[in-house]
Amino acid sequence: MSVTHRPLVGVIACRREIEGHPAHMATDKYLTALRDYGLAPVVLPVWEEADVSLITAWLERLDGLMLTGSPTNVDPSRYGEARAPENERSDTDRDAVALALIPGVIERGLPFLAICRGFQELNVSRGGSLYQAVQKVPGKFDHRESKEEDKAVRYGPSHELDIVPEGELARLFSGVSQGGEGPRVNSLHQQGIHELGQGLRIEARAPDGLIEAVSVEDAANFALAVQWHPEWFPKEHPLYDAIFRGFAEACTNHVKG
Numbered sequence: 001m002s003v004t005h006r007p008l009v010g011v012i013a014c015r016r017e018i019e020g021h022p023a024h025m026a027t028d029k030y031l032t033a034l035r036d037y038g039l040a041p042v043v044l045p046v047w048e049e050a051d052v053s054l055i056t057a058w059l060e061r062l063d064g065l066m067l068t069g070s071p072t073n074v075d076p077s078r079y080g081e082a083r084a085p086e087n088e089r090s091d092t093d094r095d096a097v098a099l100a101l102i103p104g105v106i107e108r109g110l111p112f113l114a115i116c117r118g119f120q121e122l123n124v125s126r127g128g129s130l131y132q133a134v135q136k137v138p139g140k141f142d143h144r145e146s147k148e149e150d151k152a153v154r155y156g157p158s159h160e161l162d163i164v165p166e167g168e169l170a171r172l173f174s175g176v177s178q179g180g181e182g183p184r185v186n187s188l189h190q191q192g193i194h195e196l197g198q199g200l201r202i203e204a205r206a207p208d209g210l211i212e213a214v215s216v217e218d219a220a221n222f223a224l225a226v227q228w229h230p231e232w233f234p235k236e237h238p239l240y241d242a243i244f245r246g247f248a249e250a251c252t253n254h255v256k257g
């Protein structure tokens with residue numbers, strides 16, 4: 001019986017303390033989504049002192065990379081700013097590894113999907129900056145999640161998405177919801193793109209104009225970053241499904257070489 005060779009996809013961890021012990025953690029929904037689209041997720045630990053040999057060892061063996069979301073924020077010193085009072089959580093180990101992985105992934109033409117914090121990491125890696133508290137920016141919505149206990153509500157549709165025509169996201173997803181409006185996406189973030197990083201192409205915006213998706217102009221492969229959470233039951237949401245199908249196809253083609 002022939003065995004299906006699943007592409008190996010690195011999933012960056014976050015630092016946590018579990019029962020008093022330092023730990024490296026990725027939440028299940030990212031890993032389950034990759035598994036359900038025929039991929040083999042592997043969690044990548046994060047150390048601030050991660051050296052190039054570690055980054056290289058991963059990049060030489062992976063068929064794709066996912067940068068997940070996280071309640072922590074990219075340290076504002078990474079984009080030359082002081083910490084805002086609303087910016088309460090950081091993960092400098094995560095920052096170090098994410099910002100080291102991104103250039104290598106693009107240089108090697110590895111498929112790359114970045115979600116929420118990962119979207120913000122990509123922007124900072126390209127010299128861009130972030131709003132530290134979007135809700136305090138005049139004219140912008142409050143993009144933070146509802147306080148509902150029910151995760152189905154917190155990760156449910158929150159606002160419409162204006163997809164830029166003829167971009168990568170438009171190529172992946174040609175559907176529109178009823179009435180010709182854009183699809184609706186969830187929203188669980190306090191931060192967002194302020195100044196766009198170099199070589200990034202805007203793929204979608206929220207109705208308040210906040211950038212919600214970008215792609216990498218000089219990428220030789222799938223390289224999409226989104227502010228929302230398409231890993232939340234993607235098979236039940238046509239746009240999320242299109243993103244994971246596109247990423248999985250790119251990772252599979254990378255295996256075939």
Ligand SMILES: N[C@@H](CCC(=O)NCCCC(=O)O)C(=O)O
Pocket residue numbers: 027068069070071072073115116117118188189190191192229
């Ligand atoms: N902390 C950043 C990014 C928000 C983010 O990634 N949220 C994810 C929450 C947990 C999860 O679903 O993985 C911000 O607030 O903008």
